[in-house]
Amino acid sequence: MKRQALDVFASGLAPEVRDAIMAGTTRVLEKRQTTLAEDYADPDSLRLLAGQVRQHALDHLDRYLPLAESRLRDNGVQVHFARSTGRALDIITGLVHASGTRVVTKSKSMASEELDLARRLADVGVEALETDLGEFVIQLDDDHPSHIVAPIIHKTRRDVAASFARHGLGDYDDDPEVITRRARRYMRKKFLEAKVTITGANFISAESGRVAIVTNEGNARFGLAGADVHIVLAGIEKVVARDRDLPLLLSLLVRSATGQRISSYVEFVSGPRSAKQPSGPREMHVVFLDSNRSKIVGGEMRQILRCIRCGACMNTCPVYRQSSGHAYRGVYPGPVGSVLGPLLKDDENFAELSDLARASTLCGACGDVCPVNIPLPDLIARVRVRSHREGTVHGKQGVPPMWSYSLLARHPMLWRLAMRLGQVLNWLPLQHLPLSAARAWSGSRTLPRWRGGRFRRWIRSRPRDQDG
Amino acid sequence: MADDRKTILDQLGASLSQLTERTPYPQFAADAATPDTLRGRGPVLFAERLTKANTVVVDTPQALGDFLARRDAKIGYCDPELASSLRPWLGADVELDLEFDRERVNEYAFGITRATSGVIETGSLILTDRDTSNRLGALAPWIHIACLDPAALHLTLADAITGLGDDPNVVFVTGHSQTADVEGILIQGVHGPGEQVCLLYDLALPEGPGDPDQ
Numbered sequence: 001m002k003r004q005a006l007d008v009f010a011s012g013l014a015p016e017v018r019d020a021i022m023a024g025t026t027r028v029l030e031k032r033q034t035t036l037a038e039d040y041a042d043p044d045s046l047r048l049l050a051g052q053v054r055q056h057a058l059d060h061l062d063r064y065l066p067l068a069e070s071r072l073r074d075n076g077v078q079v080h081f082a083r084s085t086g087r088a089l090d091i092i093t094g095l096v097h098a099s100g101t102r103v104v105t106k107s108k109s110m111a112s113e114e115l116d117l118a119r120r121l122a123d124v125g126v127e128a129l130e131t132d133l134g135e136f137v138i139q140l141d142d143d144h145p146s147h148i149v150a151p152i153i154h155k156t157r158r159d160v161a162a163s164f165a166r167h168g169l170g171d172y173d174d175d176p177e178v179i180t181r182r183a184r185r186y187m188r189k190k191f192l193e194a195k196v197t198i199t200g201a202n203f204i205s206a207e208s209g210r211v212a213i214v215t216n217e218g219n220a221r222f223g224l225a226g227a228d229v230h231i232v233l234a235g236i237e238k239v240v241a242r243d244r245d246l247p248l249l250l251s252l253l254v255r256s257a258t259g260q261r262i263s264s265y266v267e268f269v270s271g272p273r274s275a276k277q278p279s280g281p282r283e284m285h286v287v288f289l290d291s292n293r294s295k296i297v298g299g300e301m302r303q304i305l306r307c308i309r310c311g312a313c314m315n316t317c318p319v320y321r322q323s324s325g326h327a328y329r330g331v332y333p334g335p336v337g338s339v340l341g342p343l344l345k346d347d348e349n350f351a352e353l354s355d356l357a358r359a360s361t362l363c364g365a366c367g368d369v370c371p372v373n374i375p376l377p378d379l380i381a382r383v384r385v386r387s388h389r390e391g392t393v394h395g396k397q398g399v400p401p402m403w404s405y406s407l408l409a410r411h412p413m414l415w416r417l418a419m420r421l422g423q424v425l426n427w428l429p430l431q432h433l434p435l436s437a438a439r440a441w442s443g444s445r446t447l448p449r450w451r452g453g454r455f456r457r458w459i460r461s462r463p464r465d466q467d468g
Numbered sequence: 469m470a471d472d473r474k475t476i477l478d479q480l481g482a483s484l485s486q487l488t489e490r491t492p493y494p495q496f497a498a499d500a501a502t503p504d505t506l507r508g509r510g511p512v513l514f515a516e517r518l519t520k521a522n523t524v525v526v527d528t529p530q531a532l533g534d535f536l537a538r539r540d541a542k543i544g545y546c547d548p549e550l551a552s553s554l555r556p557w558l559g560a561d562v563e564l565d566l567e568f569d570r571e572r573v574n575e576y577a578f579g580i581t582r583a584t585s586g587v588i589e590t591g592s593l594i595l596t597d598r599d600t601s602n603r604l605g606a607l608a609p610w611i612h613i614a615c616l617d618p619a620a621l622h623l624t625l626a627d628a629i630t631g632l633g634d635d636p637n638v639v640f641v642t643g644h645s646q647t648a649d650v651e652g653i654l655i656q657g658v659h660g661p662g663e664q665v666c667l668l669y670d671l672a673l674p675e676g677p678g679d680p681d682q
Contacts, residue, residue, distance in 0.1 A: 027652050039503035046501055052494040059490035062480045075636065081473040133658055134649035150649065157650050176650040180658055187659065188608065192570050210632065218607060218645035218660030224637065225603035236476065244498040247626035251501035262590040262642045265660070271636040274597040279568070279604045280637065290476045298483030
């Protein structure tokens with residue numbers, strides 16, 4: 001039996017990478033927990049509320065999306081719709097070419113990762129500079145983010161310093177302050193040179209057409225101070241009903257993502273710069289990306305679209321913490337990626353990525369920490385059911401066949417017999433048997449001694465209660 | 469593009485029509501996420517919250533002058549409307565540029581602009597496009613000084629967000645620019661200011677002029 005791709009990747013992970021991920025995720029989880037405990041007597045009630053707020057917007061997206069479009073247009077924003085990542089890429093490339101610029105600054109945006117935007121713009125001769133420090137390092141290394149909030153969680157300061165040295169950003173120096181200053185010096189030239197800046201959106205209010213963008217570094221803000229054209233790329237699910245939803249959602253987003261109470265820069269952009277403002281975009285575009293979201297929104301896994309990209313589910317996931325984001329082979333790692341990955345671009349990706357749902361212990365931790373109450377364990381189970389129903393090849397890998405268990409569980413006599421015969425497992429060297437399922441299970445696990453059937457014998461031996 | 473719009477909205481309609489019921493909008497107070505411990509009022513509390521949120525508070529123009537002298541900050545950008553009020557308190561050797569010169573971006577040690585209001589809950593400064601004389605001036609120099617009338621405060625994040633008005637660009641600034649991308653170690657001043665300062669003082673400035681086209 002072939003092992004699951006995620007297992008294979010995780011088993012080859014360097015110990016220092018695993019340590020870095022463990023340290024990074026633990027640090028943020030603890031800070032999140034401390035902040036929530038200090039601030040709220042009942043944080044659970046808030047995340048249930050936030051889940052309802054998000055689900056309401058999604059359940060009425062056929063109303064709120066056109067409303068957001070209308071408000072944005074009223075505010076002087078040009079609105080575009082892209083049914084696929086390819087179409088979004090065409091639209092953005094067209095806008096960049098029309099501006100005449102060869103340099104574009106880009107803030108962190110998971111939707112842009114879906115497009116592989118920076119590489120695709122480079123293909124057409126446009127330098128799209130990633131301005132989030134972590135994303136910048138990823139770009140230098142031609143790597144991919146391994147976490148949606150902390151993209152270089154898998155790298156050490158030594159890795160980053162070596163990368164800077166290789167790319168002519170100074171001699172090797174792994175002091176994070178030196179690294180940050182060098183990035184600051186390099187990037188501000190680009191901020192002032194670029195005529196176009198591309199951001200994502202944390203939320204878009206249908207009520208006002210206001211786009212909320214959250215950063216700590218101020219990179220989105222600098223892009224919006226330096227460039228003439230602002231392009232927002234956002235999945236259609238980013239729309240929320242009202243401005244009054246934003247304080248709740250932002251408060252939970254930031255606490256869940258970093259354990260802060262608010263990020264350094266929370267920017268609300270509703271249109272091009274005002275008439276007397278000398279710096280900032282004169283032109284603003286919003287590109288709404290579908291990429292199968294419009295199908296997911298009414299389906300059995302629709303709650304996944306509530307996700308506000310805080311990363312809490314991956315920080316707490318024992319599988320993510322042992323395997324890293326790269327093991328998920330897609331833009332979205334961790335529990336959210338196990339569901340969203342296969343569903344986005346459903347036709348081509350579901351079968352390919354359906355094994356990710358197996359990469360879960362279903363321990364429930366991801367569901368417990370989600371600030372918008374996404375029932376992640378249930379959704380992961382649903383992906384498993386669907387992959388079984390559709391007989392996807394990847395979904396079966398590394399999964400022992402369950403027909404024999406099913407047969408035994410339905411026939412008590414056979415079950416009792418199996419319980420007795422199971423004693424033989426205590427003497428068999430499972431690791432050396434020519435049974436791939438046995439090898440897969442025992443390769444990384446120490447099985448307890450077989451004690452099957454003893455409970456039944458024990459319960460039979462007890463005197464029956466006269467009243468029972 | 470028009471086809472994509474139609475395709476997406478048609479698909480949305482078809483998809484959502486499968487739902488037997490749709491989640492109603494829940495009843496809740498806009499400030500539901502404001503912790504009780506962060507409620508409160510008054511400039512004194514606001515100054516405490518600013519400090520806690522990594523913002524240096526100065527309460528007079530003279531204190532601002534002293535601060536810049538201690539930092540040895542000699543060249544900076546200043547909102548032209550603030551310059552006459554502040555000039556007397558800054559050292560004679562301090563050069564103020566009243567127009568932000570992109571060529572001098574690395575020479576500016578500080579930038580002085582107006583803040584429109586503040587949020588007591590979070591210790592945030594609110595910069596609006598119409599009151600900020602130059603976005604770059606409020607971001608690019610190592611030190612940013614936001615001049616704020618202490619009377620212009622919102623109690624909660626919810627008050628501030630639901631009262632954003634029609635300004636096209638509003639940013640809530642809470643402390644300095646920072647990153648923890650490298651091994652989770654907090655470093656200040658990535659792209660924006662490494663030091664955020666608030667002059668919490670009524671300079672008796674006129675209301676922001678607003679947009680002629682609004």
